[in-house]
Amino acid sequence: MIRTIFFKELKILFVSPLSWIMLGLMQIIFAWIFFSRVDYFLSIQFQLGRMSSPPGITEIVNIPVFGVCSIVLLVITPLLTMRLFSEEKKNQTLPLLFSSPISILEITMGKFLSVMFFASLFPILIFLMTSSLMFGGNLDLGLMISCVIGILLLSSCLLSIGIFISSLTSSPIVAAMGGFGINLILWLINIASEDPETFIYKVSLINHFENFLDGTVYVKDILYFIIITFFMLLLTIKKINNERF
Amino acid sequence: MDSQTYLEINNLNKFYDKHHALDNVSLNISVGEIVGLLGPNGAGKSTTMKIVTGNLSSSSGDVLIDDINIVQQPTKTKTQLGYLPEVPPLYKELTVYEFLILASKLKKIPKKNITASVESTIEMCGLREVRKKLISNLSKGFQQRVGIAQAIVHNPKLVVLDEPTVGLDPNQVVQIRELIKKISKNKAILFSSHILSEVEAICNRVYILNFGKIIYSANIKKLTDNLLNSFQFEFTNKFDESIIVEKFPKSKINIINQFSFSLENVDQLMINKLLILGIENNWGLTKMIPLKESLEKIFTSLTKNK
Amino acid sequence: MNKKISVKLFSASNYLLYFFISILLIVSLIFIDKFNHFYDLTNTRKFTISEESSKILEELKENLDILVFSTKESVEGNTRKDLHKFFKPYLSHTNKIILKFVDPREEPFLAEKHKITQNGEVVINFNNQSANIKELTESNFLNTINKLTNVKISNLYFIEGHGESTFNSLGPRGSNRFFNSLSKAGFKFEKFNLFNEEISELPVNATIILLSPEKNLLKGEIKKIISHIDLGINLVWFLNSKKLDYENELSEYLGIKISSNTVKSKRSVNLNMSEDFTIPKQINKFGSLDDFNGTIVLPFTRIIKQNTSSKFNFKKIVDLDYNDIKNKKGFIDEQFDLSNDNYSPIIIGKNNAKVIVSTSSDFFSNENYGLYSNLEFGIKLFRFLNYEINKIFIAEKTRDDLSLLINNRVFYSSNFFLILPIIFFILGFFVWWKRKRY
Numbered sequence: 010m011i012r013t014i015f016f017k018e019l020k021i022l023f024v025s026p027l028s029w030i031m032l033g034l035m036q037i038i039f040a041w042i043f044f045s046r047v048d049y050f051l052s053i054q055f056q057l058g059r060m061s062s063p064p065g066i067t068e069i070v071n072i073p074v075f076g077v078c079s080i081v082l083l084v085i086t087p088l089l090t091m092r093l094f095s096e097e098k099k100n101q102t103l104p105l106l107f108s109s110p111i112s113i114l115e116i117t118m119g120k121f122l123s124v125m126f127f128a129s130l131f132p133i134l135i136f137l138m139t140s141s142l143m144f145g146g147n148l149d150l151g152l153m154i155s156c157v158i159g160i161l162l163l164s165s166c167l168l169s170i171g172i173f174i175s176s177l178t179s180s181p182i183v184a185a186m187g188g189f190g191i192n193l194i195l196w197l198i199n200i201a202s203e204d205p206e207t208f209i210y211k212v213s214l215i216n217h218f219e220n221f222l223d224g225t226v227y228v229k230d231i232l233y234f235i236i237i238t239f240f241m242l243l244l245t246i247k248k249i250n251n252e253r254f
Numbered sequence: 255m256d257s258q259t260y261l262e263i264n265n266l267n268k269f270y271d272k273h274h275a276l277d278n279v280s281l282n283i284s285v286g287e288i289v290g291l292l293g294p295n296g297a298g299k300s301t302t303m304k305i306v307t308g309n310l311s312s313s314s315g316d317v318l319i320d321d322i323n324i325v326q327q328p329t330k331t332k333t334q335l336g337y338l339p340e341v342p343p344l345y346k347e348l349t350v351y352e353f354l355i356l357a358s359k360l361k362k363i364p365k366k367n368i369t370a371s372v373e374s375t376i377e378m379c380g381l382r383e384v385r386k387k388l389i390s391n392l393s394k395g396f397q398q399r400v401g402i403a404q405a406i407v408h409n410p411k412l413v414v415l416d417e418p419t420v421g422l423d424p425n426q427v428v429q430i431r432e433l434i435k436k437i438s439k440n441k442a443i444l445f446s447s448h449i450l451s452e453v454e455a456i457c458n459r460v461y462i463l464n465f466g467k468i469i470y471s472a473n474i475k476k477l478t479d480n481l482l483n484s485f486q487f488e489f490t491n492k493f494d495e496s497i498i499v500e501k502f503p504k505s506k507i508n509i510i511n512q513f514s515f516s517l518e519n520v521d522q523l524m525i526n527k528l529l530i531l532g533i534e535n536n537w538g539l540t541k542m543i544p545l546k547e548s549l550e551k552i553f554t555s556l557t558k559n560k
Numbered sequence: 561m562n563k564k565i566s567v568k569l570f571s572a573s574n575y576l577l578y579f580f581i582s583i584l585l586i587v588s589l590i591f592i593d594k595f596n597h598f599y600d601l602t603n604t605r606k607f608t609i610s611e612e613s614s615k616i617l618e619e620l621k622e623n624l625d626i627l628v629f630s631t632k633e634s635v636e637g638n639t640r641k642d643l644h645k646f647f648k649p650y651l652s653h654t655n656k657i658i659l660k661f662v663d664p665r666e667e668p669f670l671a672e673k674h675k676i677t678q679n680g681e682v683v684i685n686f687n688n689q690s691a692n693i694k695e696l697t698e699s700n701f702l703n704t705i706n707k708l709t710n711v712k713i714s715n716l717y718f719i720e721g722h723g724e725s726t727f728n729s730l731g732p733r734g735s736n737r738f739f740n741s742l743s744k745a746g747f748k749f750e751k752f753n754l755f756n757e758e759i760s761e762l763p764v765n766a767t768i769i770l771l772s773p774e775k776n777l778l779k780g781e782i783k784k785i786i787s788h789i790d791l792g793i794n795l796v797w798f799l800n801s802k803k804l805d806y807e808n809e810l811s812e813y814l815g816i817k818i819s820s821n822t823v824k825s826k827r828s829v830n831l832n833m834s835e836d837f838t839i840p841k842q843i844n845k846f847g848s849l850d851d852f853n854g855t856i857v858l859p860f861t862r863i864i865k866q867n868t869s870s871k872f873n874f875k876k877i878v879d880l881d882y883n884d885i886k887n888k889k890g891f892i893d894e895q896f897d898l899s900n901d902n903y904s905p906i907i908i909g910k911n912n913a914k915v916i917v918s919t920s921s922d923f924f925s926n927e928n929y930g931l932y933s934n935l936e937f938g939i940k941l942f943r944f945l946n947y948e949i950n951k952i953f954i955a956e957k958t959r960d961d962l963s964l965l966i967n968n969r970v971f972y973s974s975n976f977f978l979i980l981p982i983i984f985f986i987l988g989f990f991v992w993w994k995r996k997r998y
Contacts, residue, residue, distance in 0.1 A: 021348070026991055033981040033988070105343035145969070148961060150603070151603055152601060224601045224607065225600055225607050227597070229592045236588055253308075386998060
C-alpha cells in the first residue's frame with residue numbers, strides 16, 4: 010500500500026514541469042560550483058606538493074559541491090513538501106484515502122518516501138558528476154560516500170519537517186512559507202554557532218551534517234537525524250489522525 | 255436483524271464540543287436497497303456518512319458493515335465500501351484512466367483484475383470518450399461521473415453517495431439517477447439529498463434527519479402506494495367534518511384546516527359522492543388536488559419551526 | 561454529560577502529549593552527544609589515530625586536561641572548529657581527555673601563567689605537570705602526552721651499607737628536597753640490601769641508586785648490580801665529592817674511566833661560588849630534557865672517558881668550557897682528553913637499561929645555588945629513566961590524490977553534466993506539452 014502512494018506521488022511529481030525545472034536549476038548550480046572548483050584546483054595543483062598536510066582533489070573539488078547542496082536543500086525541501094498534505098486538504102481528496110483500506114502510517118510513509126526519492130537524486134547527481142574526475146586522478150571515494158550519506162540524512166530530516174508543516178495547513182503556499190521560515194531559522198543557528206563547546210552547537214541541525222563532510226560518520230549524527238525524522242513523521246501521523254475528530 | 259442487512263448503524267452520537275451533531279441515529283440498509291437520507295442543511299447527513307466511511311470518528315455508538323465493526327477492523331470493512339463525498343475526491347493532475355487505476359489499487363483490487371474492473375467501470379459510467387483526458391479538463395458532469403466511478407470500481411457491496419447530483423444541469427441529473435439505479439443491483443446504497451423528488455424517484459426507503467435526529471422513516475413504495483388515489487379537497491366555505499366521517503367511514507380523513515381536508519384511497523364513486531355533498535351543503539369546492547407532493551408536506555411539517 | 565468530560569480530557573491530554581514528546585526529543589538529542597564513536601571513511605584514514613597513539617591513550621589512568629588558547633574569532637585554518645576537528649579522533653577514542661577552549665583575551669592571566677605566545681597554542685596538563693604545544697601535529701601531541709604521562713614510573717632502590725648519604729637526611733647538604741620532589745612526581749623509594757635480595761625480586765621498571773658511597777663496593781655486590789643491569793634495570797650512580805679511585809669492576813663493565821679528581825672552575829669565584837662548582841657551557845637537550853630552559857651549576861664534576869670496548873651507548877649531557885678548567889694538568893696526566901671526553905652527569909644505555917653517572921647527590925638540591933635550576937634539571941633527568949629513548953614518529957600518510965589531469969574522458973564525462981540541465985528542461989517541456997493536450 011505504501012507503494013501505491015509512493016508511485017502516485019512520484020507520478021504527480023514527474024508529470025509536473027516544475028519538478029524538471031527544479032532538477033535543471035539545481036544541476037546548473039552544482040555544475041557551476043563544480044567547474045569553478047576544478048578550475049581552482051588546476052591553478053593551485055603544483056603548490057600542493059610543498060604543503061605539510063595538503064588537501065586532495067576530493068577535498069577541494071567535490072566536498073564544496075556537497076556543501077552547497079546542503080544549503081540549497083534548505084530552499085528546495087519546502088517546495089517539495091508543500092503540496093503533500095495541504096493540497097489533499099485543499100482539493101478534499103483525503104476522503105478517498107480515508108475510505109480506502111489504507112492506514113495513515115502508510116499514507117505518510119508513501120508520501121515521505123516519494124520526496125526522499127526525489128531529493129536523493131541530488132546527491133547522486135553530484136556523486137556521478139564529481140566522479141567523472143576519476144578518469145584523470147584519484148578520488149577519495151570513502152569521503153564522497155560519507156557526504157552522500159550525510160546529505161541523505163539531512164534531506165530526510167528536512168523533508169520530515171516539511172511534511173509536518175504541510176499537514177498543518179490546507180494552503181500549499183502557507184506550508185511553503187512555514188517551511189522556509191523554519192529552515193531560515195536553522196540556517197541562522199548554524200551561522201551563529203561557531204564554538205563547538207556551546208549548547209547551541211550541539212542541537213544545531215546543519216552542524217551535525219558537517220562531520221560527514223570530513224569523512225567521519227559519527228554514530229551520534231546518524232542518531233540525531235533519525236530521531237528528528239522519526240518524531241516529525243510521528244507528529245504528522247498524529248495530526249492527520251486528528252483530522253478525523 | 256434482517257439476514258440481508260448490510261449496513262447497520264446503532265445509536266450513533268457525535269459531539270462537536272457542546273454541539274450535539276448526531277443524536278442516537280440508528281438505521282440499516284440491505285443489499286439491493288437504495289436508501290435515501292433526507293434533511294435540511296446542517297441536519298447531520300454528511301456527518302453520518304463521514305462516520306460510516308471512516309472520515310470521522312463517532313462519540314458513541316457503532317457502525318457495522320456486514321456485521322463487522324468498522325472501528326475494530328477498518329481494513330476489512332473498507333474493501334467493500336465506496337464513497338462519493340460532496341466534493342468528489344479527484345486528483346486533477348491525472349487522467350480519468352490513471353485516476354481509476356489508482357483508485358483500484360487503493361481499494362486493493364487484485365492486480366490481475368484491475369484493468370478489467372477499470373474498463374467495465376468506464377463503460378458503465380459512460381466515460382469512454384474522456385478516458386484519456388485530464389480530470390481538470392472535464393466538465394462538472396463528467397467529473398461527477400468519475401467520482402461515482404471511483405466509488406464503484408472495486409464493486410463494493412456498500413456505496414455511500416453524498417448529494418451526487420448537486421450542481422448538475424437537469425440532463426446530467428437524469429443521467430446520474432439512471433446510473434445509480436443501474437448499479438444498485440447487489441449493492442446497498444446510501445444516498446443523501448435535499449431534493450425530495452429525487453429521493454422519491456430513486457430510493458426504496460427514506461430516513462428524514464433533522465438536528466441530528468431521525469424524525470421519520472418510511473418505505474417509499476408504501477408511501478407512494480398510500481398516496482395513490484389520495485386527494486386533497488379545498489372549499490370556499492367551512493365544511494362539516496361529521497358529514498364526511500359519516501359518509502366515508504372506511505377512509506382515512508386528514509383534516510388540514512377548516513377549508514380543506516384529504517382523503518386516502520379515493521375511487522370514482524367517492525369523488526362523485528363528495529361532489530354531490532359539496533353542492534348539497536354549499537361548501538363550494540374550489541380545488542381537488544391529487545396528493546403527489548405529500549412527502550414534501552411531511553418534510554416541511556416535520557422540519558419547520560424546530 | 562460523561563461523554564463531554566471525556567472528550568475534553570482527551571483534547572487536553574493531546575497538548576500534554578505534544579509537550580511531553582518535545583521534551584523527550586530535546587533530552588534524547590542532548591543525550592546522544594555522548595556517542596562519540598565514528599567511522600572514518602577517508603582513503604588515508606585521516607581521522608584514525610595510529611596504533612602507537614591508541615596504545616598511549618588506552619593506558620591513560622588519569623584525566624588529561626587540555627587547554628586550547630584560541631580566540632573566538634580566528635582566521636580560517638585556525639578557528640576553534642578546526643582545532644576541535646584535530647581532537648576529534650582522540651576524543652572518540654578515550655573519555656579521559658577533557659578539552660577546554662579558552663579565549664586568551666578574556667583570561668590574560670591564565671594565558672600568561674602558561675606562557676602562551678601564539679593563538680591556537682595548546683597546553684596539556686597531566687598530574688600537575690604541563691607542557692605547551694605550538695604546532696599541533698599528531699607527532700607533537702603524542703610525544704607531549706608520552707612525556708607527561710610517564711607510563712612506567714621507576715621505583716628507586718637505594719643501596720645501603722657503604723657510608724652512603726641517606727636520602728632522608730636533613731641539612732643543607734642533604735638530598736632531601738630533591739627526593740621529596742621526586743616522590744611528589746610519583747617515584748617510589750625502597751631500601752635495597754645487595755646481600756639479602758634475590759635478583760628476580762626487583763621489578764622491571766626499577767632503578768638502583770648508589771648514593772655516593774665512600775667505600776668501594778665488594779666484588780659480589782658489583783656482580784649483583786651488573787646482573788641487574790643486564791636484565792634491563794636502570795642504575796643511577798652518584799659519585800662522591802671526595803677524591804676516590806673509581807677503577808673497579810663496575811666502571812669496567814660500563815666501559816668508563818672516571819677521573820679521581822674533580823674539576824675546579826676559574827670563573828665561579830667571580831660568581832661568589834666555590835671553585836668546585838662549574839657552570840657548563842652547554843646543555844644537550846634531548847629526551848626528557850627537551851624543554852629544559854634553565855641553567856645549572858655542577859659541583860665536583862668529574863671527567864668520564866668512554867672506553868672503546870664499552871658496550872654502552874653514550875649520551876653527553878653537559879659540555880664544559882675548556883678554558884674554564886683550572887686544574888687541567890692532573891687530568892692530562894691521567895690521560896683524559898679535556899676537549900672530547902665527557903663530563904658528569906652522563907647517560908649511557910644498553911638495551912633497555914639506562915645508567916646515569918652523576919656528580920654528587922647534593923647536585924640536585926637547590927638550597928645553596930640560588931637561582932639555578934638544578935632541581936628541575938634533576939627531576940627531568942630522572943624522568944629520562946622512564947622515558948622511551950625512541951621518540952614516537954608518526955609517518956605522514958601518503959597521498960595519491962594530489963594531481964589531476966584533464967584528459968578526453970574527464971572532459972567528455974564532466975561536460976555531459978553541463979548539458980544535463982538542458983536535457984531536464986527539454987523533458988519538462990515535453991511532459992507539459994503532452995499533458996496539456998489531454
